[in-house]
Amino acid sequence: MLLHAIVKGKVQGVYYRKFTKETADRLGLKGWVKNLPDGTVEVVAEGDEDKLKELLENLYKGPPLAEIIDIDYEFLNKDGGFTDFEIRY
Template sequence: MRLYAVFAGTVQGVGFRHFVKTKAKEFGIKGYVRNMPDGTVEVVAEGDEEVLRKFFEAIENGPPLAEVTDIRYQFEDKEGGFTDFEILY
């Protein structure tokens, strides 16, 4: 199962990517997180559906300095074969 999410608001320059990577490691999630040119943060995460939903709940508000104003997300029934969770630059 895959979670695709885009977080908007004050989500760049506040440790959001590191926060998401730390949570992904805690949940055993594979995929990536990256800053997008429009100021949003994109998360692609793969794993068991129940674990992915808990992971999403853990990251939906971001770290303390973040202010998430909008999240576009969907769960998809596919996987891309990620071997780890990483921050893309």
């Protein structure tokens, strides 16, 4: 299963990508996270549905300096074929 999320708020320049990678690694998820030009952060994660929901809960919290306004997300029944979780640039 895949989680695709766009995180809105003060999420760039506050270690949000690093926080997301560390959380995904801890949960055993695969995929990626990257900053988008409009100031949002995009997350694509693959794994067990319960672990993806736990990641989503953590995305709403974020690191201490982040201010999350909203997250647009969807769960998809597909396989991304990822081998690890990476920060994309």
